[in-house]
Amino acid sequence: MTKKEILELLNQHEWKDVEFKEAKKDVPKNAYESVSAFANTEGGYLIFGVRKSGTKYEIVGITDVDKVQNDFISTLRQKDKISCIIDVKESLKTISGKDLLVFNIQEAKRQDKPVYLNGDIKRSFLRKGACDVKCSDVELKRLINDASKESYDNYILDFDINKCFNPKDITWYRQQYEGKAGNRSYLSLSDDEFLFQFGLIKETSSGRKPTVASILLFGQDGYLRDILPRPVIDCQRYLYDSTSMGEGRWHDRVVCDYNLVQTWSNILDWYYRFAEIPFDVDPKTMQRKDQPSDYFAFRESIVNILIHQDYSDQTRKAVIQHFSDMTRFWNPGDAFADIETLLEPEEKDVRNPLIVTAFRRIGFSEHAGWGLRDIFRSWRGLGYLPPEIINDKSKKTFELILRQEILLSEEHLAFQKKINVHLSQDEAAVFAYACRKLSVIHLNDIKAIIDKPVSECLEVANQLVNQALLAQVSENSFELDSGMKEKFTAMVHDGVHDGVHDGVHDEAHDQLNETETKILQACKEAKNTNQLLAILEYDSRTRNFRNALANLLGAGLIEMTIPSKPRSKYQKYIISEKGIDLLKRIENNGSRRE
Template sequence: MTPEELLLRLDVGEDQDTEFKLAEGGLPKSLWETVSAFANTKGGIIILGIEEQGANFKVSGVRKPETLLKTFWDGHNNSQKLSTPICSDADVHIVRIADHKLVVINVPRARRIQRPLYINGNPMMGTFKRNHEGDYRCSEPEIRQMLRDAGDEPQDLRILEGFGWDDLDSEAIKAYRNRFSSRTPNHPFLALDHIGLLQRLGGWSRDRSTGKEGLTLAGLLMFGRERSLLDELPHYHLDYQEQLSADPEVRWTYRITLDGTWEPNLFNFYYRVYPRLVADISVPFKLDKDSTRQDETHVHEALREALVNTLIHADHQSSLPLVISKQRNAFIFKNPGRLRIPREELYQGGVSDPRNPNLQKMFQMLGLGEKAGSGFQKILRAWHEQHWLRPLVDEPSTLEMTRIYLPVMSMIPDAVEYELRQLVGDQYTELHELDRIILMLAQRLGAIGNENIQLYRREHPREIGEHLRRLVNQGWLDKSGHGRGTRYRLPTSTQTDLFGETLPSPPLSLRHNGGSEHYSPNSEHYDANSEHYSSEHYQQLQKLAVPVREKGRVSKELVEKTIVALCAKDWLTLRTLAHLLNREPDTLRNHYINPMLRAGRLAARFPDQTNHPGQAYKAKQVLPQ
């Protein structure tokens, strides 16, 4: 690390991957907790010789850095202090700033076979992880999950004591065999009986050292009965939810979960869920190289990969549920268990380390799932083709869980872009792409941190930090908090005054227009005249609104007349009208907009979708015939 890079970190402050310690009296005792926390999370940098003064940090230096380094290496290489050495010589060095010397320790992320990295010889009390609040001691379930992942033996090949053929759903096995036969009619596995087929698939095994033979965890998961699954895995839980209502009080509009009406093994779950995941995706007419019509798109393929990966990579022995959500603006796949490879390698592709290789094989025999680490690449390709926000993979720091978020929304929706243009003004067109994404995320999420932006972008956190500071200096973002708690928001005055109400995170429908080959024409991709106004045009609208905006109480007739004038040529949203007229949105909606719609004086842009996020209004008498 160069002095310049170190000063930049000081400017940003502590965060999830940076920790400052004073080290005035020698090596801090808390250093080892931070080493464990960084290694068990995503890695990080510890800088010794920094004093915290309120919200700021001051370089104080360390007196004898060489002595400090010796003490560090003695503890680092002592298994009673640190369970596994994690740093190399290149990870620890001395940096000089002016007359001060600081010790910089880079802690890499531990590989799965090194986790849990614990201190003081006690994994249950000495294992730590990192979140935005600092280091915290891991719970016993978190530690046991790390220990399961550390082993080389496949988790799903374990032979289950006391389980056998009667614990399996024979109908699921027959259905599997039929699908297998349809795909590969002459496969030699099909000549075997059910037990023989299970043996070849890894669902039934024999321990050569003990002679013990029986059903494996993979066999139970893929084909098991509900009661048998819960006997072996008390916390086993599969949950598919469709959350397609605009009403926040409606938690889900359709659900598939364990309810006693079906056998909830992975085979049955997949074939119940996949058709519903892709139900709204239309297939354009397209022929393959053999002049046969293709019956799916790259989006179909991506959702299939995401579903299969969630099922085969889950730690089904965890107490956490496996949850898949189909929302109005996204697909979300959550499975217990962290990634077994670094997230960067997942995005690059080509690397695979399955938690349950036998489950993977069972699905692959049906043509489902990729083995060579290319499955996520198919997801990235499909989303890139649609110009949707980049898929993100997240590992919540306080949970041993992996979450795949597939947003079904354009990079910057038109309605959001208009609002940001009003904030930034004429300089909007000159903004860097990253600046636009940051502002868009602040608009949609409310309060954001550097870590939120990292989920959508590939830039280094330091570069993102530079852009955040620049946006704050320009007055386009408000900053609050410091260090790990720093959050950024759109200026409060802009959100309240400009649009009449705080900006929600507008849900987007899963149905897109003809601009996307995969969705039917129920458009949310607004056309060119949808509130993209020049400053001059907006000033004209403001002049029209003066008779109402500058007076506290006016007649209802004048308000309605002004609304008609404003909406004579353009579709205007409720927020824009509220700002122009200086009235509360609810007042306008209830006392003016809705009555004028019923009277036929206004037309709604989306008449069949009252709560459509792009809803806007136009004077009906001037609509083109």
């Protein structure tokens, strides 16, 4: 952390990875609560020598740096004060002649969590936003479960292996296994011996017994519900976009409360009910290909949600929510690794190693990691915005979002044409992403967009900085140049980007089609998207609807009621003066447009 970064932070409220303490003469007691919170969550910075005054922060400095530093560090090495030795990196910074101590508190290993104070496990804290919050009993249990040396899916159950499994599900799995190239054949083995060879049932003093993993994968309903009283997953389909959340209930819902093999089959059936299946012919075989374009990304996302969720969590179920513009995959149980590590091709510490291995043996998920790299590559190949990952270690949840929004859309290509820049494909993609975010982007974001080594990602960012398209915020972070931000925001406000098809123009189309005319007539009073869909008798935001709306906005015939926030869930559309004039001409002489 540089002096510049500290000064920038001092002008903001506290946020989840930074906490300020006055500590002018002594270490405040609540500093150790912050240490516990950082160690139990995602790590962070603790800065001594800053006083909070109302909504601002004042640099007061530390009068005896050696004493404060020694007192703090020595306490962190006392087992009766804090439950494990904390990895801390400290540095001294001087600003305006005043000394500040900066401590970088690392996240503890999962085996060392919860990190607690004064020998009392109840004094364990989590970092939530800008606050250090004492762990609830449920949160403590989750931390303790994740710290166990033996994974939950490896626990042995006292069930009869002759009764607890569904033979059809084992047969299906064995067929998938034998059909995968490179697998050693086990056709000669019985089902019990097959499961034993894979570690899914164990030898005990009472004979062979099933593991939690084997029941989750192949268990009969009664045995499954004995260990998992909640559904495995809740699949919900909505006919509107995600910004309209709350305007209606789901249209199609499947709640899966059966084993993972059956759940997998049911989720795929649910997916195919709404997937767009193109008519495509393989040029080599001349056979029709009916696989949806997003099938691979969706498949790996389903696998991800099945193999990595926390099955020891008896109350929270996994959820898939499919909207017209995105699909959200939500899981109880966070990833043990950070997001950057998750996207690297190395082996990761996983919550359910037996279940993960079982799926990989039949060709699902990548050989290392969470399958996320494959999802990113597949989604990137479709031209969409990179997937979003929210790995919340305080709530112990994991979320993956696939947005069906083109990254290099016509609006961004038109904007680049308007400002007269000539960019490589990678540069254009990163610049378009920065325009969409209108906030800081990091090297990890750039890597997710172009899938290149960090050194090449940095080179692309620097090229954009050299062209005054991006501004460098810190060593590894960038944002849209202020001048570019003003230009892009102005274009969005003017509605020009929505109506562009062959370059930027502000002329209305020569003729309105039927859908455009109906929308224009409906917008005599402000209407939101769902109201317009109802008038048109559409079930969802079809391409025809989106194009009609874009054409009317681009031609200046309708306007947004909240132009500063084009994607607001409260957005409505109303006819403009130009649109009123055109509608009068249409109604007067029956022509579409003069």
